[in-house]
Amino acid sequence: MDKNKKILNEESQRLKEDLEDLEKYIREFSSFLPLAVCMINPPKIIIDINKAFENLTGYDLLGAIGQPIKTIVIPENELNTLLSSARKERQVKSEELTIISKKNKKIPVTVSVSAREDDKNNLIGYFLAITDITEIKKAREGLEKKVEKRTEELENSRKALMNILEDVEEARKTAEDEKDKASAVVANLSDGLIVLDKEKKVFLVNPRAEEFLSVTSKKMFGKKISELEENERMGPLSKLLKEGLENVFRKEINFGVTLTLEVTTERMKIREKELGEMIVLHDITREKTIERMKTEFVSLSAHQLRTPLAAIKWTIQMLLDGDIGEITPEQREIIEKTQKSNERMIGLINDLLDVTRIEEGRYLYKPILSDLGSVVRFVINSQEDELKRKGLKLEFSKPRDNLSRVMVDVEKMRVVVQNLLENAIKYTPSGGKIKVSLKDNKTEIEFKIEDSGVGIPEDQQGRVFAKFFRGANVIRMETEGSGLGIFISKNIVEAHGGKMWFESKEGKGATFYFTIPVKKEFEEFLKEF
Amino acid sequence: MKTMGKKILLIEDEEIMIDLLRKKLVAEGYKVLVARNGEEGLELMKESLPDLVLLDIIMPKKDGFEVMEEKKKDKNLKKIPLIIISNSGQAIELDRAKALGARDWLVKTEFDPKEVLEKVKKQIG
Numbered sequence: 001m002d003k004n005k006k007i008l009n010e011e012s013q014r015l016k017e018d019l020e021d022l023e024k025y026i027r028e029f030s031s032f033l034p035l036a037v038c039m040i041n042p043p044k045i046i047i048d049i050n051k052a053f054e055n056l057t058g059y060d061l062l063g064a065i066g067q068p069i070k071t072i073v074i075p076e077n078e079l080n081t082l083l084s085s086a087r088k089e090r091q092v093k094s095e096e097l098t099i100i101s102k103k104n105k106k107i108p109v110t111v112s113v114s115a116r117e118d119d120k121n122n123l124i125g126y127f128l129a130i131t132d133i134t135e136i137k138k139a140r141e142g143l144e145k146k147v148e149k150r151t152e153e154l155e156n157s158r159k160a161l162m163n164i165l166e167d168v169e170e171a172r173k174t175a176e177d178e179k180d181k182a183s184a185v186v187a188n189l190s191d192g193l194i195v196l197d198k199e200k201k202v203f204l205v206n207p208r209a210e211e212f213l214s215v216t217s218k219k220m221f222g223k224k225i226s227e228l229e230e231n232e233r234m235g236p237l238s239k240l241l242k243e244g245l246e247n248v249f250r251k252e253i254n255f256g257v258t259l260t261l262e263v264t265t266e267r268m269k270i271r272e273k274e275l276g277e278m279i280v281l282h283d284i285t286r287e288k289t290i291e292r293m294k295t296e297f298v299s300l301s302a303h304q305l306r307t308p309l310a311a312i313k314w315t316i317q318m319l320l321d322g323d324i325g326e327i328t329p330e331q332r333e334i335i336e337k338t339q340k341s342n343e344r345m346i347g348l349i350n351d352l353l354d355v356t357r358i359e360e361g362r363y364l365y366k367p368i369l370s371d372l373g374s375v376v377r378f379v380i381n382s383q384e385d386e387l388k389r390k391g392l393k394l395e396f397s398k399p400r401d402n403l404s405r406v407m408v409d410v411e412k413m414r415v416v417v418q419n420l421l422e423n424a425i426k427y428t429p430s431g432g433k434i435k436v437s438l439k440d441n442k443t444e445i446e447f448k449i450e451d452s453g454v455g456i457p458e459d460q461q462g463r464v465f466a467k468f469f470r471g472a473n474v475i476r477m478e479t480e481g482s483g484l485g486i487f488i489s490k491n492i493v494e495a496h497g498g499k500m501w502f503e504s505k506e507g508k509g510a511t512f513y514f515t516i517p518v519k520k521e522f523e524e525f526l527k528e529f
Numbered sequence: 530m531k532t533m534g535k536k537i538l539l540i541e542d543e544e545i546m547i548d549l550l551r552k553k554l555v556a557e558g559y560k561v562l563v564a565r566n567g568e569e570g571l572e573l574m575k576e577s578l579p580d581l582v583l584l585d586i587i588m589p590k591k592d593g594f595e596v597m598e599e600k601k602k603d604k605n606l607k608k609i610p611l612i613i614i615s616n617s618g619q620a621i622e623l624d625r626a627k628a629l630g631a632r633d634w635l636v637k638t639e640f641d642p643k644e645v646l647e648k649v650k651k652q653i654g
Binding site: 317 | 547
């Protein structure tokens with residue numbers, strides 16, 4: 001028995017030692033573990049901790065044991081919930097909680113809880129394994145921040161995009177408004193407008209143009225000018241434009257007294273980019289009517305004035321001829337002066353009538369094939385007395401060979417040469433020189449008349465060919481002149497297909513030129529004058 | 530005078546022109562008949578068969594052209610020489626007058642009675 005007792009004692013002694021060894025082993029093992037572990041009893045008082053727990057919380061074993069766990073792990077209600085759910089569900093539960101270290105530092109942790117029961121299922125306490133998640137949390141927070149930042153950026157982008165879209169929408173609206181405005185301007189324009197694209201096809205016709213041309217834009221759209229229906233309005237326009245869209249500037253098309261259009265084409269270019277052509281139809285009917293009325297008025301007045309002027313002319317001549325009785329030398333002198341004034345008046349009225357005929361397009365030409373040399377000679381001969389009276393020397397030179405003959409209205413050409421010669425005589429002081437010459441350039445005859453007279457002031461040279469122009473320097477000379485001669489002459493020359501121009505220096509003289517083309521057929525130059 | 534007795538019919542509506550021309554022609558020995566419009570002129574022409582007609586263009590009742598047209602149609606009057614004395618002298622008018630048988634055309638502001646007389650003499654001596 002003793003022997004048994006001894007064996008039993010030895011056995012239990014060994015068991016005890018083994019157990020102590022095991023405890024030590026576990027303690028050493030647990031202290032070696034990097035995971036902070038603590039044990040609490042059912043009233044949630046710490047009964048054991050390991051080394052890692054000491055490191056994490058800063059409490060040593062003696063300081064920690066006996067402390068309520070809630071003083072270290074917070075918040076208390078979440079901890080309680082965690083503990084009870086671990087007990088209830090008999091499994092390990094984890095939750096992110098916070099540890100307050102001895103030094104009052106808050107450490108984010110994950111707490112895993114396992115409830116301990118005896119074999120009769122009575123609660124004997126809990127194991128808490130605590131992991132420091134500071135780094136994870138930091139990383140996570142960083143990530144969150146990043147996500148937040150990214151989200152914010154995205155949000156900003158979205159807002160920016162929305163703003164852009166709003167701006168675009170507004171710009172679109174503005175553009176639309178502008179387009180509407182432009183369309184309204186085009187639609188309500190008092191001028192007719194036809195716009196052609198780059199292929200010279202019609203792509204816009206405003207209502208005025210439709211009205212002017214009695215066509216609908218529908219019928220014109222997509223067609224070339226040459227393909228357009230030739231109604232009585234469209235016909236003359238397409239005829240004008242067929243000759244080329246360029247250089248159409250203020251060309252007049254007359255549709256009787258009811259409508260006169262002034263046509264101008266304009267190339268459309270935006271920043272060097274060709275967009276097409278624009279045809280502008282400007283209504284000048286009113287202006288034409290006024291012009292016609294004015295011309296008619298002048299024409300009528302001039303005709304009316306001619307009757308009494310003729311009566312005066314005849315009376316004066318008969319008085320001077322002694323048909324109405326003898327007159328004294330004194331009376332004769334006065335009557336002769338009156339005759340001169342009357343002749344001047346007749347000349348002026350005739351000039352005015354010529355101008356009105358030119359303006360009315362009634363200045364008829366009867367061209368015949370003639371030698372311009374004889375026309376010039378005739379005029380010079382008619383002015384011989386006047387040249388002598390003023391003491392002027394006249395030189396007339398022309399090529400030895402016969403000049404090419406030209407188709408001219410001889411009467412009208414005489415008027416031209418006479419106007420130019422009269423001017424030269426009038427504005428050249430006594431003792432001066434006038435040089436007249438004709439040159440045969442084969443395709444045209446050039447007439448030149450050079451005087452040593454007063455010339456035309458430079459600042460007035462641009463107006464020389466205008467109606468009623470008289471130089472400021474000649475008005476002071478008290479010479480007569482209507483200011484119509486040059487205007488009439490230029491028109492006559494141009495009606496013959498020629499040109500007229502001049503050179504002048506005030507005080508030195510003036511040189512006038514004109515050319516008449518050498519053509520066999522008068523149709524080639526005869527305008528409907 | 531060899532002009533003695535020759536009858537000139539002056540168709541003209543302007544009184545002063547009538548006075549002046551009549552004076553000038555009568556002084557030369559012509560017998561001058563005067564009509565103051567185209568209608569009267571034609572009647573007088575038929576009635577008196579003058580040696581020459583001096584005709585104005587713009588006149589009340591029948592104008593100069595109408596007178597010439599009717600004169601041309603009338604075989605009794607057709608041959609009577611006719612000179613136009615008018616206020617204007619456009620080429621187109623001249624051509625028309627020539628076609629209707631006018632011998633000459635004088636523009637009043639460019640000719641005076643003395644020159645008219647010369648033209649008259651040229652036609653009928």
